Amino acid sequence: MIYMDPEARAASLSFRQLKLFESVGRLDSVRRASEECNLSQPAVTQALAKLEQQVGATLLERRASGSYLNELGKIFHRRTTRLFVQMEEALVELGLPVASAPMIAKRISKSQARSLIAIVETGSFGQAAEALGLSQASLQRAARDLEGNLRKPLYYRTAAGVMVTPAGIELGRRMKLATQEIEWGIKEIEAARGSFNSQISIGAMPFGGSVLLASVLDEFVKAYPTAEIRIINESASEMLKSLRAGAVDFVLGLVQETTARDLSNEALAKTPYTIVAQRGHPILRKGRVTVADLLEYDWVVGTPGAARRGCFERLFASGPGPNASIATCALPVIRHLLTGSDRLTLMTTYELLHEDGRLVAVPFGPIEPAPAIGITMRAGWLPTQLHQAFIDLVRKHVTDAAVMPLFREAS
Template sequence: MSKQDSAARAAAISFRQLRLFAAIGDLKSVRRASEECSLSQPAVTQALAKLEEQIGSVLVDRRASGSYLNELGDLFHARIRRFFEQAEQAIMEAGAADTKVAARAIMNRFTRSQIRTVVGAIEHGSFDRASESVGISSASLQRAARDLESNLGVPLFYRTAAGVLVSPLGSQFGRHMKLALQEIEWGIEELEAAQGGATRQMVIGAMPFGGSVLLASVLDDFLRLHPRADIRIMNESAAEMAKCLRAGDVDFVIGLLPELESGEVVREPLARTPYSVVARRGHPLTRLGKVSIEDLRAYDWVTGTDGSSRRACFERIFADGPAPQTSLATCALPVIRHLLKRSDRLTLMTSYELEHEDSLRAVLYDPITPVPSLGITMRASWLPTRMHQDFIDLIRAHVSAPRPHLRDVG
C-alpha cells in the first residue's frame, strides 16, 4: 500500500468515528461507549461497522458477554489514542485550553475539513495553492479556517495584500496536527502489515557523508526482510533535515548527530567516530611525520555547509588564528571525492566515512575534539512501526559490529 493510499483511506474516516472507536476500546463496551458519547447503541454499532469496512479489518469481536477489541483492534486503538493525545496536546500548546478535559471538548468540535485547512495552508504556503492541491475552492477553505478559529478560540491566520496567511502559532498548531494525523495512517498500515498486506512507504533522512554510507550498508539486509518495502531516502543539509523531521516529512534520520539539543527530537548515539583531516593519496602532507596548524593553513579546503557539524568543527580548528582558503562548501560526497583526488585540497571526514574511501588518506594531525557521534535522530513523541523498528535494529547491529575506528558510546 502506497503512502497516498493510506493517506486517502485515513482521510475518509471522520473524527467522530475515531472518537467512538476509542471509547469502545477504553470502556470495553459498545453500550458504555454509546452512553459516553451520548449516542444510541445502534448508532455506535453502525459507525463501527462503517469504520471496519473503510479500513478493511474486523476490530471488535462480538460475544454474548459484550464486544471486545481483538488483536487488530488493540493495534489500531493504540494509534488512535495517540492521535487524540497529540491533537489535544496541540490544542493546549496553542493556548486554547488549560486542561486535557477542556482540550478534549474542543477536539470534539473539530472536523476533517477544518484541520485540512491549516495543514494544507502550512504545506502549500497559502489558501490559493492549498485549494488547488486538495481540489476545494479557496472560499471554502477560508470558511473552514474561520470555523476552526472559532472552535479553537485562538487566531491562526491573518490577512495581507497577498492573501490569507498562516501565523507562526498557526504553523505550529498545523504541524502538530499533521503529526497527529500520521498516527491514523500508520494505524491503517500496521493493520495491513499484520494481515500480510502491502508494506508502507518509509522515508529515511540520510545526513551527508556518514548517513548515506551507513544506510547503504544495511539496505540489502532490510529488503531481504521486507521485500515489498517502499523506501525513500532524503538527503538534505543538517538545518533542512531538522525541519523535515519536525514536520513529519521524514520518519527518522541516520548519520552524525546534531550538536544542538532540541526538545522536539531525541538522539540515540550509537558510536563515536572522530574527525580526521583528509587528503588524496600522495598528498604532500601525508608524507610528513607530524602536521602543524600552519601546514593546514597552507592549503585550500572543502568545508561543510553552514549549520553542519563538519563546518563547526572546521571553524573550531582555526578559531585561534586565520582560517585557510575555503573556496568550496558542500555536503555532496561525490563532489568532495572528485575535488580531493584531483588537487591538494583538504577536508574533514569521520573515521567511519574514511573507511569507505580507498583513494583518500588521513594526515597526521592532533586528535580533533569534540568527537561526533553516529546515530539516529527521531521525534520525541514518535512510535515506530514494526517495519521502522526492524530497520533501526539493523542499524544498531551494524554499528555495534567490531570496528577499530569506531568507539562505543557509554
C-alpha cells in the first residue's frame, strides 16, 4: 500500500464516512447506525471498511452483539465527534437555529466545506479552484450548494468579482479548525503506536516567545527526534490571527491582558519589564536612576501596539520622552544596537535571564504592570500527545527558571 501522510489521509475521508463512523461508535451497532443514517447495513459496513483502510488502522471490533470501538477507535471517534460538534457550533454562530443545526450539518459535504475554506484562504474563486485542482465551474457549484444548504448568503458580487461575506469568512475559518480534528486524530493513532513522526506548528511572539521557545527546543528534539517543528514568528496581532486561522497550534510569549472569547491564556510566570543597558554603561555608575537620567540617552523601543511600547510610553507619560528613533521587535537587532553604545531599552526579566551577560539591568526600580509569559491557545482546543508533551516541557522549564512563577505568588 502506498504511504500517505496524515494530512493526505484526512483529506481523503468524506464527511459521509465520518458521520457513519461517529454513529456506529456512539451506538455500538452497524444496524442501528444504518437506521439512523437511512442506509443499508452493507453500505455502512463497506463505508467503514474503506474508512479504516484510509486511516490505516482497525478501529472497530466486530462481535455478534455489535461493533465496538477499540483503543485506536476511541481516539479517532473523539476527534470525529469534535469535528461535527464544531461544525454545528459554527452554524449556530452563523445564525441557524440550534435545533436544526445538527441536521443541516449532516447535509454539508466535504467538497462544500473545502470550497469555502479555499476561497477564504486564497481570496478568489480562481485561485481557490487552482489550489484544489478543480475547474471554476465545479468550485462554484460546490459553493452555491453550500449556500443552498445553509439558506444564508456567503458571497456577494463587487466590481472586483465575487467576495466572501464577513459571516462566510468566519464560517470558513471555523470549518478549517473543525476539519483539522481528523488529521490530529490520525496523528494520535500513530502516536499510540509509538510513532511521533508528525509536525507541530508553534507561534513565537517577538521577544519572550522566541526566548522561551529556544530554551526548550533542544530538550524536546532529543525526546522526540522524529517530530517536525514548524516555528512561525510574527507580530503579536498577526500571531493571534494565525492562531485563530489554525496556521499555528499554540503561541508562546507575553500573554495578552485581555483575551477574546475564542482564545485562552495560560500565564506561567510574572516577568516584569526592566531597563537594560550594555555592561559598563555610564548610567550604571549612579546609585539610583531617575526618569531624568533616562531622558539623557537614546532608546530602542518596541513597535507600535507591542506591550513593551506601551510600557515605554507609560514610563514617560508625565512629559516629553527621550529620543527613540529605532523601533523593532527583533532581539538580535536590539542586542547589536545596545552592545557598544549608550542606548537603553526595555526587556523582561525572563529575556534578560537568557542573555550572555553583555546586557545588564539598570537600577531603576519596579515597572508596573508586570506582564506574564505563557501560552495562548484556541478555547476548547484538544492537544495531541505531541502537543501536550511540548506544553508540559514549557511549563516545567518556566517553573524551574528564576522568573517568579505565578503559583509561588499564590502560595
